[in-house]
Amino acid sequence: MKRNKLNIYKIAEIAGVSKSTVSRVINDKAGVGDKTRKKVLEIIKDLNYQPNSFARGLANNKTKTIGLVVSDITDPFFSGFIKGVEAKAMEDNYNIMLANSHWVVEEELKCVKMFQEGRVDGVLIISGARDGLDVYLNDLSAKNTPVLLIDRKTDNGSIPKINVDNFSGAYMGVKYLLDLGHKKVACIKGDDVASSGASVDRVLGYKKALNDFGINNEIIVPGYFEVEDAYKATHNLLEEQKDITAIFYLSDMMAIGGLKAIRERGLKVPDDISVLGCDDIELASLINPPLTTLRQPRYEMGYKGMGALISILEETNKRINHKDISFNMELVIRESTKKVNIVD
């Protein structure tokens, strides 16, 4: 029956059983005799039959795919997360639907809408909008599309989150700089309204470290997490304050921009000035000089995040409370930092 297409009926017909039996076999359910199961399995394999996921999705309202929203896929900072997410997805046979939000909330919303129409089981959002107001997240999670946030904050406590301890990380990094003898340490911060809150927390860590060392000379300049802005900020900063001996960039990409400016001013890293980055993107170790930085375990965070989302999706009792997970940063010492020169 049913034309000549390869569907469950066709398999059933060939195997001489009913579609129900085939369905049971496909879904590995009990209630099928061994011989029958084996025969059906064989036919499925021979014909290279793939059940139609739309019909499946329609029938049981599950899709085995999750939506992944990322601010900028081109940014090496993100790809680390994605790789982790992707690995876990592959492992558990989930598909990933990808969308780019270009850092703006409206686009984020658009992506999410698209996903809902595309019926994903859940949504994973990594970092995200620069410009606040993500109230739509509440709607989303209320509408029982499970959401999980990586590297992002919200007020909504019921949305599970995976974050890194930015405060402690920054503290550790700046303390390291101060231990090296630096007295005048500048901080090129990111974007205070960024939804991850990373910039704010790291700045806090920076301040705490200075404070603990009895230094009250805070030099904080915005770099907006952009190479270009950090480049300019560095030029300005060094123009105005010649005695800075170390700069803490709140992202490696910004540090790369800063390095360029420092170079252009005829200064040497780390001899004249020490540079500390943040994130440990692949490139950090490849540039000249290799960057000392605070590693953020992005692959692990992505992997764990996807795992957590899957477990939420697959558990029957969705009411279980998922604890947020926090990772620690790790100081990776390379060649862009050294003991301060004993001058005066």
Place this chain on the structure above:
Amino acid sequence: MKRNKLNIYKIAEIAGVSKSTVSRVINDKAGVGDKTRKKVLEIIKDLNYQPNSFARGLANNKTKTIGLVVSDITDPFFSGFIKGVEAKAMEDNYNIMLANSHWVVEEELKCVKMFQEGRVDGVLIISGARDGLDVYLNDLSAKNTPVLLIDRKTDNGSIPKINVDNFSGAYMGVKYLLDLGHKKVACIKGDDVASSGASVDRVLGYKKALNDFGINNEIIVPGYFEVEDAYKATHNLLEEQKDITAIFYLSDMMAIGGLKAIRERGLKVPDDISVLGCDDIELASLINPPLTTLRQPRYEMGYKGMGALISILEETNKRINHKDISFNMELVIRESTKKVNIVD
């Protein structure tokens, strides 16, 4: 009728019309009165109704999603393509299903299988396997899942492809080096079995340029498109042949590895040695020194590729022959190359 879920029946009920009419409105089809259409549209908007894409997919066998297979999402080389693909997809309301093949054919196949089960309308493959044998592509395209290849070759002439003219690009780059007066130019090639054929074609361009300049001293060493391999290769090369004045790396990432080795040997770029990269990844302009390289218009290629795939998917007569598209490389001159020192 039909429980309380928000579906086409519900909308129809509220609007006091039939589901058929609602369907027509949703799909923007003719045959609906203006008042009716307006009323339905309003209700849809008020209730924030999203048609279920599975039901749609089931009913008309279209999904508005494409599968994207990429070798390594973490590699900055790929993200440029992806961004272009993504932009075009968003524009035309297509979803992207992402998968990582980690350079191996088996994983590629696995991704594609997953996609088929996930019922994508078509598949876009960017570059891909290092290890030949992609006969499965024939099956795929025979099974009328349209496939489009970016930066990749196959024997199957019926699969549309988007490529860059690697031969001419490399020729142009090496000619530029030779015009600068370099006589001993080495080439760190990629991977000859890579499915893109990029390495092979670029090497050909390199050879042709040398030949045209009457130089028969070809120095070709494999770097396998890996930072680490290129790093080692460069060390070996410079150890053995001290008089090399320029090196052409067949990828920017390899050039970055090479730069590190050159630095470690106490050589200066571009004073002692000129370095030419290939691809023009974002980082090329940010490193020290900014890299002279051959730009590959990845964003455009991705965008065009997605566009071509969509047009294949949406045209009724799938038999139309799609011509392959070829892009040109562009020489981007920065600071890693200069005129050869007049020594002897």
Place this chain on the structure above:
DNA sequence: TATAAGATTGGGAGCGCTCCCTAAAGTGGA
């Protein structure tokens, strides 16, 4: 005013699958 042509609308069937309920077949103990 009648009537054909056209614009609207409604309803049924079907897309391929899962779930539920019932029927048939098999199993074992008295």
Place this chain on the structure above:
DNA sequence: TCCACTTTAGGGAGCGCTCCCAATCTTATA
């Protein structure tokens, strides 16, 4: 051998949508 119970299998309904065809309502034309 019979009955109660378990295992295995089949069929119908439904998931939410689109497509096709027939029914109804308009409108224009003679």
